[in-house]
Amino acid sequence: MRTRAAVLCGAAVVVAGSLATAPADAGTRPSAPTAGTTRAAGLAWKKCGTTEYPTLQCASLKVPLDHAAPDGRQITLALSRVRHTAKTSQGPLLVNPGGPGGSGLKLAGFVASALPKTVAAQYDVIGFDPRGVGKSTPALDCSPGYFGPVRPDSAAGTPALEQAGLTRAKSFAAACGKKYASVLPYLDTRNTAQDMDAIRRALGARKVSYFGYSYGTYLGAVYARLFPERVHRLVLDSIVDPTGVWYDDNLAQDYAFDARHRALMAWIAKNDTKYKLGTDPAKVEAKWYAMRAALAKKPAGGKVGASELEDTFMPGAYYNGYWPYLADAFASYVRGKKSDALVDAYEKFAAVDASGDNSYSVYTAVQCRDASWSRDWKQWRADTRAVHAKAPFMAWNNAWYNAPCAFWPVPSLESVNIANGELPPALLFQATDDAATPYEGGTRAHRLLHGSSLVVEQGGGNHGITLSGNSCLDKHLAAYLTNGKVPHGTGEIDAVCAKTPDPKPQTPKAARTSSRGTTLHTLLGFRD
Numbered sequence: 001m002r003t004r005a006a007v008l009c010g011a012a013v014v015v016a017g018s019l020a021t022a023p024a025d026a027g028t029r030p031s032a033p034t035a036g037t038t039r040a041a042g043l044a045w046k047k048c049g050t051t052e053y054p055t056l057q058c059a060s061l062k063v064p065l066d067h068a069a070p071d072g073r074q075i076t077l078a079l080s081r082v083r084h085t086a087k088t089s090q091g092p093l094l095v096n097p098g099g100p101g102g103s104g105l106k107l108a109g110f111v112a113s114a115l116p117k118t119v120a121a122q123y124d125v126i127g128f129d130p131r132g133v134g135k136s137t138p139a140l141d142c143s144p145g146y147f148g149p150v151r152p153d154s155a156a157g158t159p160a161l162e163q164a165g166l167t168r169a170k171s172f173a174a175a176c177g178k179k180y181a182s183v184l185p186y187l188d189t190r191n192t193a194q195d196m197d198a199i200r201r202a203l204g205a206r207k208v209s210y211f212g213y214s215y216g217t218y219l220g221a222v223y224a225r226l227f228p229e230r231v232h233r234l235v236l237d238s239i240v241d242p243t244g245v246w247y248d249d250n251l252a253q254d255y256a257f258d259a260r261h262r263a264l265m266a267w268i269a270k271n272d273t274k275y276k277l278g279t280d281p282a283k284v285e286a287k288w289y290a291m292r293a294a295l296a297k298k299p300a301g302g303k304v305g306a307s308e309l310e311d312t313f314m315p316g317a318y319y320n321g322y323w324p325y326l327a328d329a330f331a332s333y334v335r336g337k338k339s340d341a342l343v344d345a346y347e348k349f350a351a352v353d354a355s356g357d358n359s360y361s362v363y364t365a366v367q368c369r370d371a372s373w374s375r376d377w378k379q380w381r382a383d384t385r386a387v388h389a390k391a392p393f394m395a396w397n398n399a400w401y402n403a404p405c406a407f408w409p410v411p412s413l414e415s416v417n418i419a420n421g422e423l424p425p426a427l428l429f430q431a432t433d434d435a436a437t438p439y440e441g442g443t444r445a446h447r448l449l450h451g452s453s454l455v456v457e458q459g460g461g462n463h464g465i466t467l468s469g470n471s472c473l474d475k476h477l478a479a480y481l482t483n484g485k486v487p488h489g490t491g492e493i494d495a496v497c498a499k500t501p502d503p504k505p506q507t508p509k510a511a512r513t514s515s516r517g518t519t520l521h522t523l524l525g526f527r528d
Contacts, residue, residue, distance in 0.1 A: 056106075067191060077199070080106070090209065094211070110519060128195075134355065142361040143171070149299065169407060174409070217237065224423055246370060257398070259391075267502060291330065315526045322521075369408070425453060431457040455494060456493050456495070
């Protein structure tokens, strides 16, 4: 839901969609440039390093709003880069954090620093803000403050609550249509994939490699479908089910989110000596829902109602590194009726700022345009009620998050069939208990991308699993990016890695301590 990105900038340069540039072989890239502004195939790169990533450079690129009309209206994409340092290079490695709506500018710095130095040295790691996102222009913000607290209770248990949710969803869709009528028809995954190829041309590269998380796996697969001859390496981590884009995928998420939330409840029960909420996971879960009911009547700190509580705990389904922080807030409220820790957790994980408003605006614009959605609210209601009866944690919250698509002002396209037999071997990573992109998405993509290799984190529940502390997964990634080597198994799975251990209880101060996994998941954000 929230996307955190560094403020990065660059100078714009026009590259029309039909512009042909002299290709440079990916294996013969020039050596690292001198300091200051450098140019490569028309891009003007400037220093924009941060404390964490001091070697970052930035540029911007103009591309057609409509790739079918390359001489028409232009929009601007913000780019970032960490330059290769080896004598020879394997070319650009484009990275994307997911979303849709996630900023990739700072992710380039993270990936370049998290990969083994000998691997990162071989690539120009390229981040970008997709069209509509962040520092790219125009940047969408359909309804500033849309997620401001306190929202109506997401669980539409009364006609009044359901009507409140519908009114909000309709107003958001209408606001987007009014503010961005000329842009919305061109905000979709296909157009973003075509932007990626414009980036490739601007870089002067014959081929590009790609590394995408979450929604970024679908974006990468669509790019590979449209431009298979341009793919050097393809890494997909935490994989969207390409056969369920997007309505069915969201229903599947609901069940997986509920299971992951129950895993958190079980972890809290296991660590009862710390949290003192009981040793029976079912009873701990009952206390969580009792807390939810209480907050629906009296929001904590005037900010955390029932819907905000769900928002606050939802990131725990993405990354178990947040569990100690969430458990402490839960225990503090239930045992001591103290709301400070809960409000603090909400501010840390769920409060939506301007960048979050932008991210959600692009999320809805892309997903609503990308594929067909039912325009019959009765179907949404029936499906959500059926899910909620079995998996209540995020069923209605997720439905309202996507509900503007039932009223979207732009017609939907058909989803892309990503089936592909023209690629070099792709490397896929999937955790068995991932909630945001359930396991089945990885196996289905594996079957559709012929010759691909699937590496599974057995028992893992995090979303975004490479470069997050699992050395087994990272060895497969490093080998592949170095020489294209992928593991080959005899069945559906090509390699298995044990999951990283669950976290240990910590003090609230220690829970704030950053790790590589925490850094990655901050960049990936939530709500893919």
